[in-house]
Amino acid sequence: MTIADAQYRFIAVDIGAYGRTNDYRVFKTSAMGRRIYAGEMGLPEPRAFPGTDGPPMPFVFIGDKAFQMCANLLKPYSSRGLDHRQRIYNYRLSHARRYVECAFGILTAKWRIFTRPMQLSPEFADEVVKASVVLHNFLLTKEPLNTDPEEVETTLPGLQQLPRRSTLAVMRIGDDYFLMEAGRVPWQDWMV
Template identity: 30%
Template sequence: PFLQRRNEETNRFGEEIKVDPLSGFKNFTRISCEDFELLVNAFSPHIAKQDTNYRKCVPVSIRLAITLRYLATGDYFASLMYLFKVSKELIARIVPETCKGLISVLKENIKMPKTAEEWMLIERQFEKHWNFPHCIGAMDGKHIVIQAPNNTGSDFFNYKGDFSIVLLALVDANYKFTYIDVGCKGRISDGDDAFALDMNLMKPYPGQHDKRSKERIFNYRLSRARRIVENVFGILSAVFRVLRKPMLLAPEKAQLITLTCCYLHNFLMTQKSSLQLYTSPGIFDTENRITHSAIDGSWRRDAPMANLLPLRNIGRIPTGDAKDIREELANYFQTDIGMVPWQETLA
């Protein structure tokens, strides 16, 4: 009976994908029916299994549906077992296998620019959309909380008192990852300031500054450009809610889950059939068209993230060259060419 119900579940998903594109399938898996089929066809060679004389294998479509549902909700495998009629032991194998297949299929969706022209395109987009010159990415990092790994001592123990791995990301002006690194042990990231002021990495002026001052205007302009990466992490955790709770997984499996969410993010950002579902109206921060004051995106109304924790900010004395570059940018924002009309009002 259990296997029979699984086959019925398979048929239900298949018919829903083909016949009813307006059903709850999109909300169930966070992806359009068209893109679901696209992924099934693309990675079937990577994870397809053969039936045996003793049992039928779980079809690729169900393997993908199980994995997407897990990423979308973070449900326990026991809950998914009753939903899909697949044992939790098998689900524990299906999810990482499917994630590996997805990463292999989607690997071209996250790539660093390789030519000067590709870097210049990102720079022009930051200048056009966010009025910040010479910027080729917004960077941030988060601790991904996991259960205490076996026999690792304090390697994964971070400053918040949790065990974690670290996600470091660089995003472009269009909310897409250009670089990600996942898996660094939580303790290692606490040993240094990952984002200290440097010649090629800008940080705000510390301390309090007078309204409309050069320093305060620079901080406003920098913060405005940096909201891009905040929004990417926000929508990532709003859609893939597995990232909103501690992962009861070994570090290498938590790394797979996190990587898959990032690759799916870039994939869905480029697919017309899923884009409106993934980036529903109002989910990103926007600006008032007249005043340019910030309007919070809907992702900020979610409960505070218990699993995506900020990296610890440890002060470090910057070099004179780094401070000179920041000063040069701050002065540029005071010129007729570099200023924006609303900066003194909002800074």
């Protein structure tokens, strides 16, 4: 389980769960997941989107539909019966989620050991993964990937304190993040 930034670097990793375990179960039982659900990740104070004078927006994590909603974790709407705004929201959320998917793709392409099952003891496999993550981040620091700022969203604004299980409040933040004009991309309407 990992958290990645907009430069495809791993910010936090939790290594050690079996590959067959579903993401939500791994996340919920991991130290990282417990800290996120408890609001203890030390996120920055809310701030306005870059280039706007809009209201301060909280920093959040983005997960997939397997995760349980919490105050600082956004996930997509269920895929059934969505209106246009909800489809836009899901499209933009998945656009933001691609950074972590791409980070894994870059890691796998660079370190071919991840293209097949590791024939290592679980303890040693954990060490190989940790070393690979550190080397991955180091190499991206020394040779950053070229990204076009017109095509890549590079910031994900802030997190405010909300009631821990307030689904409506969290969905409101999600709507603010992914439906406001500041993050609009020209092609979003015809992509959904």
